Amino acid sequence: MKYLFFLIITGVAIASCNSAAESSSKNLEALLKDSSKFTSIQWQDTAIDFGAKKMGEVVNITFTCKNTGDKPLYLITVRPSCGCTVADYTKEPIAPGKEGKIDAQFDTKKSHPGDVRKTIFITANNSNRAPQFLAFTGTILADSSANK
Template structure:
């Protein structure tokens, strides 16, 4: 009797995965169909999360608005490293509505120093379907009362610069 239960559970899981793949394929068509493009305004695309404690999980929210006339779809939100998980709206964002991409950053115990992370967001937007949001800060050990080192002004200006943003933040870091 037990083998049948396993077979049923495996079949249900397989069908559920197939449905998700179909939905993702349907949305990816939007990236190639310019008649369905809209506009996005990033309210938050660069976040300084300050000093965080090693071994703790931190949540970062990136807000955006559909400033176009057609529904906005977030096709994917892919973190640049395995220490970050991104969650994004799976439903359409109607014109003039806002949405949020939430990143969860998990720092291993014993890790310290400055960091910078990115999330690659794919949308059905005019100009480019590829967007990046960024967060940065420093990691301190538990009980450390000294403030984390801040990224200097020159680095912050470079992060804000569209030309340099991608080059600086897509380089691998040790975290």
């Protein structure tokens, strides 16, 4: 009986979490369709060169954006171009005049030696409807002669 109660409570909790996430996702998608909610975004850097790193290192890259409009800015989608990069980002609304961040981690073990160029695709409620792309480049050295 205790196990049945636990399973029911767990199922309700999971369903409510999925429902909240679904609702939040629909609200953010609605922002993309409502031009009265559009704002403008300015990136401090759209391309970063991390230099030379040896194979096996994890490279941390931070992109900073500023809300230069008069409505809250929402970073709706932040999607790295491949599985060698993971990204975390400001999920709360970014007030006008304030900054948000995208923190990316690039795992060189999941890439290859040589020159690399990786991108991160961003969707936001910005008035310039063109997709936002951020890029980082560098060189992965197969030996331990990388400059740190």
